[in-house]
Amino acid sequence: MTQPVTSTDKAATQAVATATTHSDFTQLGLIPELLETLKLLSYATPTPIQSHMIPAVIAGKDVLGGAKTGSGKTAAFALPIIQKLAKAGPRKAGSQSVSCLVLVPTRELAQQVSDSFMRYSQLIKPNLKTLAVYGGVSTNAQMQSLRGGADIVVATPGRLIDLISSNAIKLDKTQTLVLDEADRMLSLGFTEELNELLAKLPKAKQTLLFSATFPEEVRELTSSLLNDPVEVQLQEQE
Numbered sequence: 001m002t003q004p005v006t007s008t009d010k011a012a013t014q015a016v017a018t019a020t021t022h023s024d025f026t027q028l029g030l031i032p033e034l035l036e037t038l039k040l041l042s043y044a045t046p047t048p049i050q051s052h053m054i055p056a057v058i059a060g061k062d063v064l065g066g067a068k069t070g071s072g073k074t075a076a077f078a079l080p081i082i083q084k085l086a087k088a089g090p091r092k093a094g095s096q097s098v099s100c101l102v103l104v105p106t107r108e109l110a111q112q113v114s115d116s117f118m119r120y121s122q123l124i125k126p127n128l129k130t131l132a133v134y135g136g137v138s139t140n141a142q143m144q145s146l147r148g149g150a151d152i153v154v155a156t157p158g159r160l161i162d163l164i165s166s167n168a169i170k171l172d173k174t175q176t177l178v179l180d181e182a183d184r185m186l187s188l189g190f191t192e193e194l195n196e197l198l199a200k201l202p203k204a205k206q207t208l209l210f211s212a213t214f215p216e217e218v219r220e221l222t223s224s225l226l227n228d229p230v231e232v233q234l235q236e237q238e
């Protein structure tokens with residue numbers, strides 16, 4: 001059973017559920033470098049969330065994803081984002097800007113997700129610069145790494161705000177935003193930080209939001225942030 005949200009959400013969910021499910025990575029519009037990487041990693045077939053989400057992200061759509069850990073969600077957003085960045089070509093030198101920002105609730109998740117981006121972008125030339133930014137460790141090393149900006153920054157909200165305050169990072173050129181585990185981010189008390197960060201991002205951007213559950217607070221965030229999103233609700237009811 002799919003997770004009930006609102007009636008309009010339900011209609012969109014059904015539309016997604018009846019859409020063609022591709023059973024082969026070669027049908028999703030991925031570039032040869034990424035198909036090669038998937039072979040290296042022995043990923044034989046896409047998971048359902050990957051087959052729905054990858055073409056939508058490549059098409060530039062906002063996405064709302066309801067999926068639990070282990071569904072292949074990270075690959076579902078990382079692969080098409082890497083493709084988008086690879087196609088856009090090298091970053092402009094000498095800026096502190098970040099092309100893609102991924103916000104996550106915990107340090108562990110920041111490390112995991114940035115590791116995934118690095119693993120999936122290993123054959124992309126020139127290399128994409130991916131950084132994990134989180135609290136509990138010295139800011140100095142993170143400030144050093146951020147010099148010249150980055151293609152992908154995976155961050156927890158508090159430390160990111162600190163780094164923005166010290167001008168170590170700028171969000172005004174960010175084209176892609178991912179909110180991973182949005183429900184956990186809000187329940188851990190990051191609402192204010194999140195709003196502060198969202199206000200610093202450009203209005204025109206592609207946003208992907210993932211959550212395992214959809215309480216009122218998440219639905220509010222979703223409706224204020226996402227523009228005509230494709231919904232992928234693959235969560236089994238607990």
Ligand code: ADP
Nearest residue numbers: 043044045046047068069070071072073074075
């Ligand atoms: P989630 O973010 O939902 O936890 P991940 O994308 O991190 O999912 O994937 C969970 C695990 O499954 C990881 O170890 C990842 O390497 C592996 N994985 C993801 N997609 C595939 C696939 N299509 N085929 C095989 N393994 C996969």
Ligand code: MG
Nearest residue numbers: 069070074112
């Ligand atoms: Mg994961």
